[in-house]
Amino acid sequence: MTGTPLEELREKVRELTDRARRPVAITGAGVSAESGVPTFRGEDGLWKRFRPEELATPEAFARDPALVWEWYGWRRERIAPARPNPAHRWLAWYERRKPEFLLITQNVDGLHRMAGSRRLVEIHGNLWVVRCTRCGFETEDRRAPLPGLPRCPRCQGLLRPGVVWFGEPIPAEAMARAVEAVQRCDLLLVIGTSAVVYPVAGLPDLAPQATLVEVNPAPTPLTPRAHVSVRAPAGEFFGPLLPEAPG
Ligand code: BJW
Numbered sequence: 614m615t616g617t618p619l620e621e622l623r624e625k626v627r628e629l630t631d632r633a634r635r636p637v638a639i640t641g642a643g644v645s646a647e648s649g650v651p652t653f654r655g656e657d658g659l660w661k662r663f664r665p666e667e668l669a670t671p672e673a674f675a676r677d678p679a680l681v682w683e684w685y686g687w688r689r690e691r692i693a694p695a696r697p698n699p700a701h702r703w704l705a706w707y708e709r710r711k712p713e714f715l716l717i718t719q720n721v722d723g724l725h726r727m728a729g730s731r732r733l734v735e736i737h738g739n740l741w742v743v744r745c746t747r748c749g750f751e752t753e754d755r756r757a758p759l760p761g762l763p764r765c766p767r768c769q770g771l772l773r774p775g776v777v778w779f780g781e782p783i784p785a786e787a788m789a790r791a792v793e794a795v796q797r798c799d800l801l802l803v804i805g806t807s808a809v810v811y812p813v814a815g816l817p818d819l820a821p822q823a824t825l826v827e828v829n830p831a832p833t834p835l836t837p838r839a840h841v842s843v844r845a846p847a848g849e850f851f852g853p854l855l856p857e858a859p860g
């Protein structure tokens with residue numbers, strides 16, 4: 614449906630989302646781009662400048678934890694002022710209308726929660742959570758700046774970011790919730806992800822029964838399978854679908 618005027622696509626998506634009974638959304642870094650959070654890949658992607666295999670792996674952390682923490686410290690600082698955009702707000706609003714809706718996000722920035730989403734699986738973890746590499750102690754979502762090499766308040770072990778790195782499995786409970794919802798969904802919205810990182814990139818394959826809607830300014834490996842393909846920034850697309858603010 615490339616080339617269809619945006620307003621027509623909005624009507625189509627309004628109709629599909631109204632009608633859906635068990636909708637699921639999968640989001641990626643692109644949903645936060647209009648909030649000022651850098652994406653990973655692409656022109657302004659984080660990894661144009663930093664090599665992921667040097668920073669987002671358990672091996673990198675074992676080799677040089679200070680370097681990895683420096684990168685995460687920089688990202689925490691950079692992302693802290695970000696606020697939800699209309700795409701995050703639309704998803705939070707939609708959740709309140711659809712009791713069976715589930716939002717699966719690959720994002721670690723916390724913006725979906727800030728927008729009000731609660732039926733949410735943060736499948737790659739959360740940038741604001743830190744975990745002890747020795748005793749497993751985990752903090753809540755805490756935004757205070759951290760020292761260069763943060764230590765566990767319980768056992769003095771080294772703390773690490775509460776995110777999922779390459780080569781690490783997705784926590785079993787998060788994965789099970791995501792798989793179960795995708796397998797039984799009737800509408801799958803895939804928003805702002807390059808759809809190349811597994812296992813999330815494989816989730817749409819589990820939903821041959823669902824209508825697939827993709828919202829992304831650029832094509833992805835998923836695009837040929839999408840029933841509706843919206844080539845637009847997510848915030849710009851979803852903004853007009855939000856109900857008018859009261860008063
Ligand atoms: C807009 C927009 C706007 C712009 N509006 N859109 C070979 C084949 C298959 C798999 C593998 C393989 N080799 C290795 C693997 C496995 C690996 C993997 O998939 N690698 C691929 C890259 C090949 N996966 C893993 O390792 C995963 N674990 C695993 O497989 O475990 C198995 C296991 C089992 C048992 C024991 C042990 C292991 C874990 C993956 C973890 C990914 N982690 C990261 C970092 C998180 C922490 C952090 O942030 O620091 O997660 S990587 C990074 O990529 C991050 C993201 O969540 C993830 C996905 O990126 P995303 O969100 O799609 O962002 P971008 O930048 O790629 O795309 C943005 C998109 O937005 C673009 O399309 C733009 O066009 C669009 N956009 N503006 C809408 N305004």
Ligand code: ZN
Binds near residue numbers: 750
């Ligand atoms: Zn500890």
